Amino acid sequence: MARTGREGHGERKNAAPSLPYAVEMTASAEAVYCDFYQKSRLAEDLGHPESAHCTTFRMIQDAVKKIIPRDPLNKSYALRGSLSNIFRLRKGRMRIMWIASSERRRVCILFISETVRKEGDGNDPYEKFKRLLASGSFDEALKELGVKPVPVRRR
Numbered sequence: 532m533a534r535t536g537r538e539g540h541g542e543r544k545n546a547a548p549s550l551p552y553a554v555e556m557t558a559s560a561e562a563v564y565c566d567f568y569q570k571s572r573l574a575e576d577l578g579h580p581e582s583a584h585c586t587t588f589r590m591i592q593d594a595v596k597k598i599i600p601r602d603p604l605n606k607s608y609a610l611r612g613s614l615s616n617i618f619r620l621r622k623g624r625m626r627i628m629w630i631a632s633s634e635r636r637r638v639c640i641l642f643i644s645e646t647v648r649k650e651g652d653g654n655d656p657y658e659k660f661k662r663l664l665a666s667g668s669f670d671e672a673l674k675e676l677g678v679k680p681v682p683v684r685r686r
Contacts, residue, residue, distance in 0.1 A: 551600035552631060556640040557672055559663070563643040567591055590622040591643060603631035603638045614664075616678050617641070626656040630669075632676040639672045 556564060571588035574580070599620060608618040610628075619628045628642040642663065644656030663669065664681055673680055 552603050552636050552638045554595060554600050554638045554640065556595075557642075557669065559668065560640045560643050563645055564591060564595065564640075566645075567643075587623075587625065590625065591627065594620050594622050594627050595640060599627070599629060599638055599640070603629065604633055613682055614661075617681065626660075628660055630673060630676055630678045632678065635676060637676060639676055641669050641672060 567584070567588040570584040571582075574582040574584045579585070603618060605618075608620055609615055610617050610619055617628055617630055619626055626642075626644040627640060629638050629640045631638045642656070642660045644659070646654045646656065646659075670680065
């Protein structure tokens with residue numbers, strides 16, 4: 532490779548930033564994403580681009596398209612305890628959970644909450660997620676990305 536200017540004289544050129552991870556979704560996460568998209572489109576078509584549906588969809592879209600693919604294995608996103616190999620992003624009171632493989636440079640969005648978080652509520656996104664995890668709903672995605680299965684007590 533030809534050198535120009537100061538390259539090779541003690542100064543190093545910064546490496547190109549790594550490419551973002553490819554993002555996939557489970558069928559259930561994709562269904563929730565599409566539902567939020569439809570509600571957002573309907574609100575826009577009715578002349579209400581400032582509606583909560585539009586705001587919520589933009590938050591989810593930003594997370595799925597920009598934030599998560601940029602740094603999916605960031606420890607600040609990791610859940611704790613038995614769920615430590617699963618990551619989550621809080622957007623407002625919404626929750627998005629995913630797994631990732633640095634080797635395959637892929638992310639799989641497992642869960643997008645349809646309800647806002649209210650601790651102790653039967654619809655708490657973390658409780659719903661744990662139930663889905665315990666049911667085996669995400670076993671195929673975990674296996675495909677080489678993520679160790681999560682030991683969750685089945686009720």
